[in-house]
Amino acid sequence: MKKFNLEIAVGIFMVAGFLCFAYISIKLGDINLFGKDTYTVKARFSSISGLKEGANIEIAGVRVGKVDRISLDQEFYEAVVYMSLDKGIVLQEDSIASIRTAGIIGDKFVKISPGGLDDRIKDGGELEETESAINLEELISKYIFQGK
Amino acid sequence: MLARFFGKLGHEILYFLETTGRMGVFLFTCLLCLVTPPYRIRAIIRQTYFIGARSSFVIIFTGLFTGMVLGLQGYYTLRKFGAEGLLGSAVAVSLLRELGPVLTALMVIGRAGSAMCAEIGIMRNSEQIDALETMAIDPYRFVMVPKFGATILSLPFLTFIFNMVGIMGGYLVGVSLLGLTSGAYFQGMYQNVVWDDIEMGLVKSFVFALIVVWVAASKGYHLHLERSGGFGAEGVSRTTTSAVVMSSVLVLVWDYLISAMML
Amino acid sequence: MSEESREPIIQLIDVCKSFGDQSVLENVNLDIFEGTTTVIIGPSGTGKSVILKQMMGLLKPTSGRVLVFGQDLSRISKRELQAIRMNFGVLFQNVALFDSMNVFDNVALPLRERTKASEKEIRQNVEEKLALMDLDGVNEKYPAQLSGGMLKRVGLARALVLNPKVIFFDEPTTGLDINKSNEIYRVFYRSQLRFKYTSVIVSHDVPRIFKLTDYVALLADRTIVNSISPEDFQLSKHPAIKSFVETTMGPIYISEEEEADYYEKI
Numbered sequence: 001m002k003k004f005n006l007e008i009a010v011g012i013f014m015v016a017g018f019l020c021f022a023y024i025s026i027k028l029g030d031i032n033l034f035g036k037d038t039y040t041v042k043a044r045f046s047s048i049s050g051l052k053e054g055a056n057i058e059i060a061g062v063r064v065g066k067v068d069r070i071s072l073d074q075e076f077y078e079a080v081v082y083m084s085l086d087k088g089i090v091l092q093e094d095s096i097a098s099i100r101t102a103g104i105i106g107d108k109f110v111k112i113s114p115g116g117l118d119d120r121i122k123d124g125g126e127l128e129e130t131e132s133a134i135n136l137e138e139l140i141s142k143y144i145f146q147g148k
Numbered sequence: 149m150l151a152r153f154f155g156k157l158g159h160e161i162l163y164f165l166e167t168t169g170r171m172g173v174f175l176f177t178c179l180l181c182l183v184t185p186p187y188r189i190r191a192i193i194r195q196t197y198f199i200g201a202r203s204s205f206v207i208i209f210t211g212l213f214t215g216m217v218l219g220l221q222g223y224y225t226l227r228k229f230g231a232e233g234l235l236g237s238a239v240a241v242s243l244l245r246e247l248g249p250v251l252t253a254l255m256v257i258g259r260a261g262s263a264m265c266a267e268i269g270i271m272r273n274s275e276q277i278d279a280l281e282t283m284a285i286d287p288y289r290f291v292m293v294p295k296f297g298a299t300i301l302s303l304p305f306l307t308f309i310f311n312m313v314g315i316m317g318g319y320l321v322g323v324s325l326l327g328l329t330s331g332a333y334f335q336g337m338y339q340n341v342v343w344d345d346i347e348m349g350l351v352k353s354f355v356f357a358l359i360v361v362w363v364a365a366s367k368g369y370h371l372h373l374e375r376s377g378g379f380g381a382e383g384v385s386r387t388t389t390s391a392v393v394m395s396s397v398l399v400l401v402w403d404y405l406i407s408a409m410m411l
Numbered sequence: 412m413s414e415e416s417r418e419p420i421i422q423l424i425d426v427c428k429s430f431g432d433q434s435v436l437e438n439v440n441l442d443i444f445e446g447t448t449t450v451i452i453g454p455s456g457t458g459k460s461v462i463l464k465q466m467m468g469l470l471k472p473t474s475g476r477v478l479v480f481g482q483d484l485s486r487i488s489k490r491e492l493q494a495i496r497m498n499f500g501v502l503f504q505n506v507a508l509f510d511s512m513n514v515f516d517n518v519a520l521p522l523r524e525r526t527k528a529s530e531k532e533i534r535q536n537v538e539e540k541l542a543l544m545d546l547d548g549v550n551e552k553y554p555a556q557l558s559g560g561m562l563k564r565v566g567l568a569r570a571l572v573l574n575p576k577v578i579f580f581d582e583p584t585t586g587l588d589i590n591k592s593n594e595i596y597r598v599f600y601r602s603q604l605r606f607k608y609t610s611v612i613v614s615h616d617v618p619r620i621f622k623l624t625d626y627v628a629l630l631a632d633r634t635i636v637n638s639i640s641p642e643d644f645q646l647s648k649h650p651a652i653k654s655f656v657e658t659t660m661g662p663i664y665i666s667e668e669e670e671a672d673y674y675e676k677i
Contacts, residue, residue: 006197013201017305020312028240028341054342063339271509279507282467283521283573284496290524 038084039123040068043097043110047132048079051099051108057083059112064089067110083110091127093119098131108133163375170373174366175358178292191294192301199260199295200302204309210255211310214247215239215317222318223326236333237340239318240311244345246403248311253356253399256303257392261364264295265391268368269384277369292369296361303357304350311349348410355406359398367391420445420577420609421466423635426475428461435461437633439475443577443611448603449638450612450620452655453630459613460504462630463579466611467499468492497525500570500578500608504585506562508554508569514541515550518569525573540568543605544598560591564598571602580612592616596623617659621645629655 057065065085073080094115222238271277280287322328419442428436435458451459464470465477468484477484508517522533544564570578584592614620621641628638631651
């Protein structure tokens with residue numbers, strides 16, 4: 001009877017520990033246990049300064065996905081951003097991806113403005129129309145020097 | 149005078165190297181015994197009860213208060229920048245990457261590491277280890293393996309219990325007490341916590357588990373070789389103290405090293 | 412016990428042992444013969460236990476050889492050493508029972524860990540050994556609940572449980588009063604008669620231990636002086652033995668020869 005209790009206690013402990021781990025990794029770590037429910041779209045930017053992996057993708061202010069990976073195209077020296085979008089989101093081929101800032105000093109995110117074509121973009125496709133990050137410092141210095 | 153100084157220095161260095169080497173060999177032997185049959189599943193379960201299950205309560209308690217204080221401090225700091233929305237992620241990230249593994253390891257050192265060291269030390273002192281050897285029972289397999297297995301199994305679980313409770317503690321303070329919205333707390337958390345954070349916490353908790361059980365068990369096992377004299381009750385208490393100090397320091401050092409490596 | 416073959420099963424050959432700068436044993440030579448009882452005596456703190464621990468392979472000699480069943484202990488693998496130790500039983504000075512286990516589990520431990528015996532066979536064997544030690548009804552007790560004499564007997568039961576060829580006794584009666592010591596000697600004698608094991612005893616209990624032993628070896632000045640029968644020991648002219656006999660046994664054990672001298676003087 002004594003041993004029985006002991007094993008139950010260990011069992012409860014291990015299940016509790018595992019549940020905590022599972023909850024944290026699935027909910028917070030974005031681990032997809034039940035297969036992929038996102039698709040990936042590429043976009044090229046001349047500058048993404050400040051955009052990080054994991055940043056939000058928004059349409060009309062609603063979060064529809066996140067930045068999966070960022071790499072540099074050595075040929076054109078452009079930033080390639082891989083975005084994973086929720087499966088249910090339908091995007092036209094001429095949608096525009098632009099990099100914006102939340103507030104003045106907030107996080108960078110990718111804003112997608114829907115286009116007007118009928119052709120839908122598929123998994124692994126590329127958004128041709130992009131707007132790079134607005135460099136706030138450049139803008140400000142431009143105004144200051146113009147004012148002189 | 150100078151010759152004596154260098155002679156003493158040489159002695160110290162030799163002693164240090166010898167101790168380190170002995171502990172290294174000890175670790176290697178224990179791990180080898182852990183992964184080769186016969187496996188001592190029942191003994192490991194029994195030890196898991198002492199090291200893991202019985203530590204849950206204190207881990208829940210410390211985790212809760214750590215999360216609460218993070219919520220409180222974080223809230224007032226973030227409010228200065230108008231970024232209260234980041235509270236959830238601030239609490240979660242600091243718990244997952246740093247506080248969870250480190251504080252859990254320190255609590256386990258205090259609760260189980262010291263007990264392990266004293267237990268093995270007393271076994272050494274009262275010839276129980278010699279008795280095992282002469283009965284042709286390998287003390288590594290009989291005494292060490294269950295403790296190694298149980299600690300390596302328990303610490304990651306305890307860490308995630310700590311994390312989970314800590315996040316709840318932060319929620320309790322941030323949302324229930326300070327009036328943040330529940331959505332803001334969790335939304336910020338979901339967005340900013342990535343798998344890398346969890347992975348780092350996991351790696352740390354495994355490494356810390358190894359440090360905790362290694363230092364405690366090897367200090368106890370080599371009690372009779374302690375230079376300061378490992379005999380009697382006083383020897384056990386001194387060695388236990390030094391094991392607690394040493395493993396705590398090692399945990400913090402390795403915490404930095406792992407953070408530096410993985411960032 | 413009395414019948415002896417001249418084959419030594421344990422041999423110490425020129426064994427030296429030092430801890431750091433401190434030399435404890437120098438050129439120790441000692442043979443232990445099968446089926447006999449050898450007692451190692453000597454002033455306390457001179458390394459008697461060290462000799463015992465070398466025979467068990469717990470300590471390695473600094474130089475010299477320890478042969479057990481003809482094998483050099485410092486040259487064999489861990490596995491071979493374990494195989495040799497299967498033939499050993501040890502009664503440690505402070506018994507070294509595992510305090511977290513009850514008496515039955517303590518005695519059963521070597522069987523459970525080292526043999527494939529079924530639980531039923533184990534129970535039978537353990538109870539037989541405990542009964543032989545006059546220990547009944549203590550199965551469920553923990554070592555901390557037993558008296559010193561009972562602990563020693565439990566320790567002896569554990570040493571006997573694998574039916575070993577050699578049993579080592581490290582100070583079997585130290586700390587016990589005369590009645591308790593007699594009890595230990597009684598069960599020792601009874602068990603040796605029954606299992607015919609070789610025994611090596613480290614003891615302080617001179618001269619009573621002489622009644623039980625075939626050989627006496629004196630450790631003095633870091634070496635074994637001689638291994639001879641107790642009668643010869645008490646009559647020995649060797650200065651170290653003589654001084655030991657005189658200081659520990661006093662005039663009661665004056666040898667016959669000296670006794671004659673003694674009376675002549677009167």
